[in-house]
Amino acid sequence: MNTRSLPALAPRLVLAAALAASGYIHAQLYIDGYRYVHIIGSLFLLQASTAFAVAALLLLAAPPLLRVAAAAIATCTLAGFTASRTSGLFGFSEQGLQPAPQALLSLIAETLTLLILVAWQASEVAAARSGVGVAEYVTGLARPAGHRRLYDVLWLLLPVAVVVGLFWFGRVHTPNYETSLFGNRGDDARLLKAQMGSALLGLALIQLLLALWIYGRLPALRAAPHPVHTTHRLIGLTAFLLSLPIARHCITAYGVQFTDTRVALHSLTGCFLYGAFVAKVIVVRHRRWPGWALPLAGGTLVTAIALIWYAAPFWYLNGLQAPGL
Known part of the structure; x- marks a missing residue:
């Protein structure tokens, strides 16, 4: 088994979990009432959708593009959080860490996402300087040896997750006929x-x-x-x-x-x-x-x-x- 498999898999799983947590928080807030807020509701739904999608893909592989996407989601979410509590965002504003506890949990999830990505990049740079090829290192991150069957199963589960996610949202969402x-x-x-x-x-x-x-x-x-x-x-x-x-x-x-x-x-x-x-x-x-x-x-x-x-x-x-x- 590749000696880098376990340390490579761990940050990927934690990163996916942090993104999924952020997406879940925003999806729940959207359902609980933010869907009625002009523009903000659509942004919450967009954030949740992209966070869930990138988190699911990170379970399968970790190319640089996905890490850039994860960083963009976390950065934009934090920027929106800051704007809504300072100058306002599209006429919408919040106070402090409200709503509680979702605001604080969201901050933790997005901050953790960025910290993982920074540590990930630093480890790649260190590996390159120590003589380990970056391409080989990324391959170890993306496809650990001995996990091919697991990846095949995860690929098969992704369409199922999409169907289940849409069904869940459609059932818990309160219809707005207007x-x-x-x-x-x-x-x-x-x-x-x-x-x-x-x-x-x-x-x-x-x-x-x-x-x-x-x-x-x-x-x-x-x-x-x-x-x-x-x-x-x-x-x-x-x-x-x-x-x-x-x-x-x-x-x-x-x-x-x-x-x-x-x-x-x-x-x-x-x-x-x-x-x-x-x-x-x-x-x-x-x-x-x-x-x-x-x-x-x-x-x-x-x-x-x-x-x-x-x-x-x-x-x-x-x-x-x-x-x-």
Whole structure:
């Protein structure tokens, strides 16, 4: 076993725990009432989401980019804490260590995050000066010998964590039916979501056709040229970005509900969608998975989008009717 495995794993786990703690504190404050504060509520939700995401990724690897992201999250959070107690932040202000004890715990979590990162960087510099290659040292941090199976399991758990996290938030969150979507509320918001959801389905179907072309499953077409691969990726990115405002409105306005079959299907598939997206990204980025994994992940993602469209956009545009639901 690599002699650096245990000391390398320890700071990564502590760093991930500190970030997750900070994210949890801000998520809880968001749920407890900060979601009603203009701009600040959205910033709390953004902080919690990015902190949880980076913490989860740190369990798998520790490239410099993730450490920079962790430092940015902690620094921005501390800067917001300071501004809200001095000059004010977007018209919002707090006093001292209020709310208690969350304010103090948050300060501890962000400070600990920065201290770990400073110590981490100092240890790398010391290792380089003592003759240990930085690249070798970082490899020891990122992938300790003898832990390959553990990393594979953690990669598989990440999509599950995303689904569970969205489901948890959707259940504990108090629905705010007046939530706006680009300034639209009520029926106007639902109509806009139905239109955006239909566009999302269209992009997903185009991406599916391009994937079939890339895999040589369209016999009438020759091998896909390089621009097809680029277009496939760009459409996937566009579809993901288009889905975000829809998902944000759904989960804040309605949460996760089980009032009837259609609503339950829409809620659960909406949570599952982002887990499927994470799974697809993992399969694309890691070459060790079997050849059938990527088509399965992509097909699952398209199927989830189609189910969501049928249970909500189609239902709304079809006069509040969807056969079978």
